[in-house]
Amino acid sequence: MATPDDCAASWLLYLSLAAKCGGDHPGRLAGLLAVCAAAFALTCLLHWCFPGGPAWGRWWLTRRLKGSLVSGPRGLPLIGSMWLMTGLAHRKLAAEASRLGGRAKRLMAFSLGETRMVVAAHPDVAREILYSPAFADRPIKESAYGLLFHRAIGFAPHGAYWRALRRVASTHLFSPWQVTASAPQRAVIAHQMVAALASAGAGVEVRRVLRRASLHNVMWSVFGRRYDLGTGKESEEVRELSHLVDEGYDLLGQLNWSDHLPWLARFDPQGTRARCSRLVPLVNSFVGRIIDDHRSAAPSAAVKDFTDVLLSLQGGDRLADADMIAVLWRWCSAGPTQWRC
Structure with a gap:
């Protein structure tokens, strides 16, 4: 080598x-x-000139061509196949794998600048990748790091901290008891959704109702704030969370050239770093304010929300405030964004 x-x-x-x-x-x-x-x-x-493009060619040359090459598009020198990750990326990747045929339909390699990428289109191959420790970590996007997500379970590197987050999630936040206890809450929101659709008449935008319901569910389950979906007017907190989530999701979903072309990073050509630096103080203020409210509130025997659960942790499971904000913020963005597409 x-x-x-x-x-x-x-x-x-x-x-x-x-x-x-x-x-x-x-x-x-x-x-x-x-x-x-x-x-x-x-x-x-x-x-x-190697299959998969420039990033894979550099890797194969450093290995002195040990192993079998993975088929894939070459793209262009330096940038590789960056255009495959724009727009409807899943369709472009599927079309490219079909065009190449053969083994590319099971596993296809391609380059995003200096980043080596693989796409598995076969369930057996995908299962092997998911179970392999070689894929336990993922490269941290600049936007994910800037938005504090490197401290949340979705992006944190595999290790002691990640295992602690997984233990907190499985034992406290998503335990069978917690899921069962929050069932009445989900039933209330589902009833509000049906009522909102029924009162809308002939013309109704289902996506908007689903998005509002998801935001209300996050405010209730994560922060303990309950609002009525059928009022037609969103609260100030829900509007603020919606703005933060929209901006954060846009940053996460953006193809940031600086992630794959390190020599561009210092210039921040797409303004990703600047947008993250403006968003993070707003997130810290929003989530930190709710954490402070929970700390000052009297203990309640009602079902605990995620913030209450994290504040009640003791010993090795206890999280610092910065980590708690990152974890709560990640779960906030995980809910409403699924209705964005």
């Missing part, structure tokens, strides 16, 4: 050749730049 020293040695070779270009001629600098440009172009083309 090639090491970084091998790559450094190859570039030293390029530079030594460039240094000899032109000798003492005044155009020596031009010769140096020309050789470096030619070496860069040659390296990009060499990486691009």
Whole structure:
């Protein structure tokens, strides 16, 4: 397997050749730049010629071609197949796998800039991937990190902290007792949805009713705030949460070029970092205010919401306020966003 020293040695070779270009001629600098440009172009083309595109080509060359190649589109040099992840990405990926045929219908490799990607279109292959420890972690998107989701169970790296979050979720938040105890709450919201649809007459936007019901369910189950879906007017808290969720989901769903082309990261061409930095203080203020309200409220014998449960944890399960905000914020965005599409 090639090491970084091998790559450094190859570039030293390029530079030594460039240094000899032109000798003492005044155009020596031009010769140096020309050789470096030619070496860069040659390296990009060499990486691009492999199945799966430039990211996979770089990986296979560092492994010295050990193992069997995975079929996939080459895309373009440097950027790979970035366009496959725009718009209706699932349809584009399925069409590309069908076009390639053969093994690509089971497992297809492609490149997003410098990121190696695989798509499994067969249930047996997908099952192996899900059960493999090699896929326990996923690359953290800049937006997910900026929105604190690296502290929540969906994006946290596999390890002691992730196992603690999983234990909290399975033992306290989604235990059979907690799910059963919140059944009347779900029944109330379902009844409100039916009433809202019945009173809407002939013309009704079902997506809007579902989205409002999901927001109300989040406010009730996560924060303990109960509102009537049939009033027709949303509360200020629900409107605020809706705005935060919309902005957060838009940032998470965006194809951020900086995630896959590290040399673009410092420029933030799509403004992702700036938008995250504006959103996070609003999230901290919204969720932190509700946590403070729960702390100052008198204990109740009623069914506990997620905030109450997290505040009641003791010992090794207890979360810091920053982690608690990240976990609650992640669950807030997990509900309403499913009705966005």
